[in-house]
Amino acid sequence: MIEKALTGSKGYWAWMIFLLAIMGMGGMFYTQQWNYGLGITGMSRDVTWGIYISQFTFLVGVAAGGLMLVLPYYLHNYKEFGRITILGEFMAIAAVIMCLMFILADLGQPIRALNVMLYPTPNSMLFWDMIVLNGYLFLNVVCGWAVLHAEYKGVKYSSWVKKLILLSIPWAVSIHTVTAFLYCGLPGRHFWLTAILAPRFLASAFAAGPALLLVVALIMERTTFFKVGQVAKDKLVTIIGYAAIINFFFLACEFFVGFYSNIPGHMHTLEYLFWGLSHDGHVYNNLVPFMRASVVMGIVGIALIFVSRSKKSDGLLAASCVLIFLSLWIDKGLGLVLGGFVPNMLEQVTEYYPTVPEIGVTAAIWATGFFVLTLLYKVAISVKLEKES
Amino acid sequence: MKKDRRDFLKIAGLAAVAGIGAPSAFGSLLRGSDEALAAAPAAGGEEAAKSGKRLGMVINVRAFAAQPELAEKCTEVCHSIHNVPDFGNPKDEIKWIWKDKYNNVFADSSHYKRPGGLAEVPVLALCNHCDKPPCVRACPTKATFKKSDGVVAMDYHRCIGCRFCMAACPYGARSFNWRDPRGKDENGNPFIKTLNPKFPARMRGVVEKCNFCTERLAVGQIPACVEAVAGTGAMFFGDLNDPNSEISQILSLYYTVQRKPSLGTYPSLFYII
Numbered sequence: 001m002i003e004k005a006l007t008g009s010k011g012y013w014a015w016m017i018f019l020l021a022i023m024g025m026g027g028m029f030y031t032q033q034w035n036y037g038l039g040i041t042g043m044s045r046d047v048t049w050g051i052y053i054s055q056f057t058f059l060v061g062v063a064a065g066g067l068m069l070v071l072p073y074y075l076h077n078y079k080e081f082g083r084i085t086i087l088g089e090f091m092a093i094a095a096v097i098m099c100l101m102f103i104l105a106d107l108g109q110p111i112r113a114l115n116v117m118l119y120p121t122p123n124s125m126l127f128w129d130m131i132v133l134n135g136y137l138f139l140n141v142v143c144g145w146a147v148l149h150a151e152y153k154g155v156k157y158s159s160w161v162k163k164l165i166l167l168s169i170p171w172a173v174s175i176h177t178v179t180a181f182l183y184c185g186l187p188g189r190h191f192w193l194t195a196i197l198a199p200r201f202l203a204s205a206f207a208a209g210p211a212l213l214l215v216v217a218l219i220m221e222r223t224t225f226f227k228v229g230q231v232a233k234d235k236l237v238t239i240i241g242y243a244a245i246i247n248f249f250f251l252a253c254e255f256f257v258g259f260y261s262n263i264p265g266h267m268h269t270l271e272y273l274f275w276g277l278s279h280d281g282h283v284y285n286n287l288v289p290f291m292r293a294s295v296v297m298g299i300v301g302i303a304l305i306f307v308s309r310s311k312k313s314d315g316l317l318a319a320s321c322v323l324i325f326l327s328l329w330i331d332k333g334l335g336l337v338l339g340g341f342v343p344n345m346l347e348q349v350t351e352y353y354p355t356v357p358e359i360g361v362t363a364a365i366w367a368t369g370f371f372v373l374t375l376l377y378k379v380a381i382s383v384k385l386e387k388e389s
Numbered sequence: 390m391k392k393d394r395r396d397f398l399k400i401a402g403l404a405a406v407a408g409i410g411a412p413s414a415f416g417s418l419l420r421g422s423d424e425a426l427a428a429a430p431a432a433g434g435e436e437a438a439k440s441g442k443r444l445g446m447v448i449n450v451r452a453f454a455a456q457p458e459l460a461e462k463c464t465e466v467c468h469s470i471h472n473v474p475d476f477g478n479p480k481d482e483i484k485w486i487w488k489d490k491y492n493n494v495f496a497d498s499s500h501y502k503r504p505g506g507l508a509e510v511p512v513l514a515l516c517n518h519c520d521k522p523p524c525v526r527a528c529p530t531k532a533t534f535k536k537s538d539g540v541v542a543m544d545y546h547r548c549i550g551c552r553f554c555m556a557a558c559p560y561g562a563r564s565f566n567w568r569d570p571r572g573k574d575e576n577g578n579p580f581i582k583t584l585n586p587k588f589p590a591r592m593r594g595v596v597e598k599c600n601f602c603t604e605r606l607a608v609g610q611i612p613a614c615v616e617a618v619a620g621t622g623a624m625f626f627g628d629l630n631d632p633n634s635e636i637s638q639i640l641s642l643y644y645t646v647q648r649k650p651s652l653g654t655y656p657s658l659f660y661i662i
Contacts, residue, residue: 036568037566037567037568037569037593037594038550038565038567038568038594039480039481039567039568043567044479044480044481044567045479045480045481045482045483045561045564045565046561048552048555048556048565049552049556103551106551106552107549107550107551107594108548108549108550108551108552108565108566108593108594108595108596109548109549109550109592109594109595110549112530112547112548112549112550113549115529115530115532115547115549116529116530116549118530119530119531119547121528121529121530121531123525123526124526124527124528124529124530124553125527126527126529126551126553127529130529182553183556186523186527186556186557186559187523187557187559187649187652187653187654188523188558188559188560188649188652189556189559265497340556341556344561345496345558345559345560345561346489346493346494346496346514346561347492347493347496348493350479
């Protein structure tokens with residue numbers, strides 16, 4: 001089955017070589033980081049996690065988002081998703097691989113990473129995150145591959161696969177819940193210390209994951225004979241649209257609690273993210289343009305995605321999915337993690353700016369994810385088209 | 390019918406096992422702080438484990454107000470014996486004990502029209518050696534742990550450098566080795582001015598913090614900062630649970646405060662303001 005990835009059009013090979021080039025460039029930057037230490041990044045004593053961990057957090061959502069295709073198809077027997085469920089599972093694989101790479105890139109002593117397993121520590125949420133992420137990767141690799149291979153052979157998949165698929169449904173919820181627990185259980189970090197952090201993560205995951213999937217699927221419709229199907233598209237619009245609306249509703253709840261209660265600790269980070277935080281005569285606001293853009297893009301994206309459905313416009317659908325995805329990426333892939341460190345524990349402000357090597361490594365990990373994704377989608381689409389022709 | 394009964398028994402059995410297992414599983418999530426669970430929640434951090442040894446410290450801010458140079462002295466002696474590097478910039482900074490402004494160390498306490506000069510007094514900040522340390526709860530490898538005497542210690546050789554403990558510490562007491570502390574700057578000056586061979590220098594990529602001079606305690610000495618200000622009444626050190634210890638006497642004589650007591654970390658550091 002893997003041989004399907006070894007033949008392709010010129011465009012396919014150009015894309016793969018382009019991704020490999022970015023991966024190579026990032027590899028060189030990572031060598032620099034390996035030799036110098038994490039001081040090569042923009043992180044500091046005050047902002048101790050940067051874009052590596054924020055990308056990780058966001059991508060856990062993308063991985064969990066696959067649930068929105070697996071659940072209707074396998075649990076509710078929603079046949080229209082039959083053609084794209086595999087895309088959700090394979091996207092989860094690529095996203096979890098990126099998550100694990102971002103964690104490794106962020107470790108000060110990556111060669112000691114296995115200490116997490118050698119000295120299992122159930123009171124640490126990172127220990128559980130290791131378990132749920134690796135478990136989710138395993139489940140999706142096994143289920144995705146087994147189902148596709150059965151289709152390739154023209155038979156129905158074995159019954160044990162169904163059991164693992166059913167297990168993968170609550171497991172998807174667990175990966176993002178545990179990832180939220182990394183943050184929302186820390187005393188003193190008021191911005192993260194909110195009981196709706198896990199629900200917020202899930203809402204944004206269920207919008208961002210399917211949005212990315214739909215964009216990729218629309219690109220594949222243009223470049224191959226693969227078709228998502230109008231009914232499936234319309235259903236995805238409902239899922240993405242409502243999940244994004246719930247995400248913004250949760251954000252509004254955070255604003256209400258922070259500003260109506262008037263508790264300074266609950267307002268500071270929101271002020272820093274959306275208006276700028278005044279401190280010692282200086283206004284710190286380097287994330288404000290991004291966060292405002294996130295809100296605007298999110299709201300415009302939600303409006304457009306429903307318009308695109310009534311007009312049956314693929315172009316508009318793709319544009320609205322890109323807007324929603326970018327909005328949620330800024331919200332979680334930048335603001336949530338970086339904002340939590342401002343102000344610091346002594347109410348001082350240090351702003352964070354990623355460095356060139358840091359951005360290079362980040363780009364390379366994204367490229368690796370897209371490389372894996374392309375490879376898997378190439379196999380999946382080839383098998384599906386072969387069976388249908 | 391028979392099959393139904395067997396199924397029922399199976400489910401009942403599983404439920405019973407889950408019922409027994411659940412509380413202990415939940416308890417294991419909160420480990421690293423189990424002793425203090427019995428403490429009264431309303432006490433706002435003043436209460437703590439009542440049995441066993443619990444080392445603590447009193448910092449007399451009034452004494453530091455009278456002799457501001459003492460604070461610098463504490464930092465110097467601590468950082469030199471513990472091989473704490475000086476990178477000369479705040480981004481890479483590593484510090485175990487340092488002076489900061491009252492408004493920052495006690496960021497959540499309000500003093501409308503403060504008594505003269507409190508804002509300018511150097512207030513020492515260091516690890517609070519919490520009785521319920523959030524850093525210990527967060528660490529995925531037990532590289533940071535609480536000793537039986539109450540000291541929150543670190544194993545620099547096990548730390549993977551994930552910095553979860555730095556996010557978890559509400560006091561900003563932890564530092565990370567963003568670059569090689571044993572290295573040199575562009576001019577060839579080592580970051581560690583003079584290496585103390587009696588204490589290990591750290592390597593790149595691990596977290597570190599004040600260890601209450603656990604290596605000195607082991608040979609019967611008191612923490613270096615307390616020794617450095619001996620005779621001034623600026624710092625006191627001892628077992629909080631021993632009613633006859635000097636520190637217990639001080640705590641019962643003076644009105645003391647802790648940093649962020651509302652977070653339930655039960656700091657073992659007390660300040661006389």
